[in-house]
Amino acid sequence: MISEIRRRSYLDAMQIVSWLPRTELPFAAPSRLELLLPETEPEPSRPEMEAVEVAKPVQAEAPVAAPVVRAEVPRPRIAMPEPKKPEPAPVVEESTPAKARPVAPPPRFALQLLRAGSVLLLVELPTGEPFQSRDPAYILLKDLLRAARLPDKPQQVGDGEPIRWPLLSGGNLEQGAEAARDYVQGVLAAELEEMGCDCIWLIGLPALQYAGEVEEDACYRELAIDGIGHALAIPGLEYLMEQPTAKAELWKALRRSMSRWNIGL
Structure with missing residues (x-):
């Protein structure tokens, strides 16, 4: 107890x-x-409650335990991969429409095909029309033939119509410089196949460009044209009439090549 x-x-x-x-x-x-x-009984009055003193022993406070401090263990840092930066979208250049190359107009010329003995003549027509007997250019041509010891009355080839370019005034037919060259050389090749010659005189710039495939600086020289043969490059008749010194230069070239159509010389 x-x-x-x-x-x-x-x-x-x-x-x-x-x-x-x-x-x-x-x-x-x-x-x-x-x-x-x-x-259920009524509570005692306040004086009575004050008179009664209930002595309560003071409750001893329990000792407060000291907080436990835990040492923080450092955690290993994990290297997180850096987020990839979005690559910039490739710049797409707006395609600009290609500028159309300017189309060169078709060449314009008229050539007369003649024959004098064993020489075939491809002559530029200064006026674009066939020669007349009193044309100064035709008279000069006859003088050149006599100086080269050839018949001074050249004969027309075929129906005598000049070789004109362009062939058509419109349409989709290719009529550039290359087509003109193929056409002129084709006419010469057809004539040579029917009747050969010893030499061809190419007189005037269009004859040099579209038959001999050379420019004006090739004048007074002999040319070797594939599929056609030997040719002599001669300036245009109007140029010879305006430049007296050019006649002297042409005379020298004729003397060098004369043996081709005059075999006995």
Whole structure:
């Protein structure tokens, strides 16, 4: 058995204010009647409550445990991959429409095909029309033939119509410089196949360009044209009439090539 004081201390420690044993305890203090009364009875007046002082032992405060400080273990830093920067979209250059190359106009010329003995003549027509007997250019041509010891009355080839270019005034037919060259050389090749010659005189710039495939600086020289044969490059008749010194240069070229059509010389 425990004493009353010790029992009270236990009850206070357990925060039990009222406690009634089931049996009479030995050495226990007599029970207080107010604890045995029903709860419906009126409470005692305030003077009575003040007169009654219930001495409660001061509850000893439990020692506060010191907080446990846990040493933080440094966690290994995991290197996170840097986010990839979005690649800039390729700059698509706006396609600009290609500028159309300027189309060169078709060449324009008129050539007369003649024959004098064993020489074939391809002559530029200064006026674009066939020669007349009193044309200054035709008279000069006859003088050149006499100087080269050839017949001075050249004969027209075929129907006598000049070779004119362009062939058509419109349409989709290719009529550029290359087509003109193929056409002129084709006419010469057809005439040579029917009747050969010892040499061809190419007189005037269009004859040099579209039959001999040379320019004006090739004048006074002999040319070897594939599929056609030997040719002599001669300036235009109008140029010879305007430049007297050009006649002297042409005379030298004729003397060098004369043996081609005059085999007996």
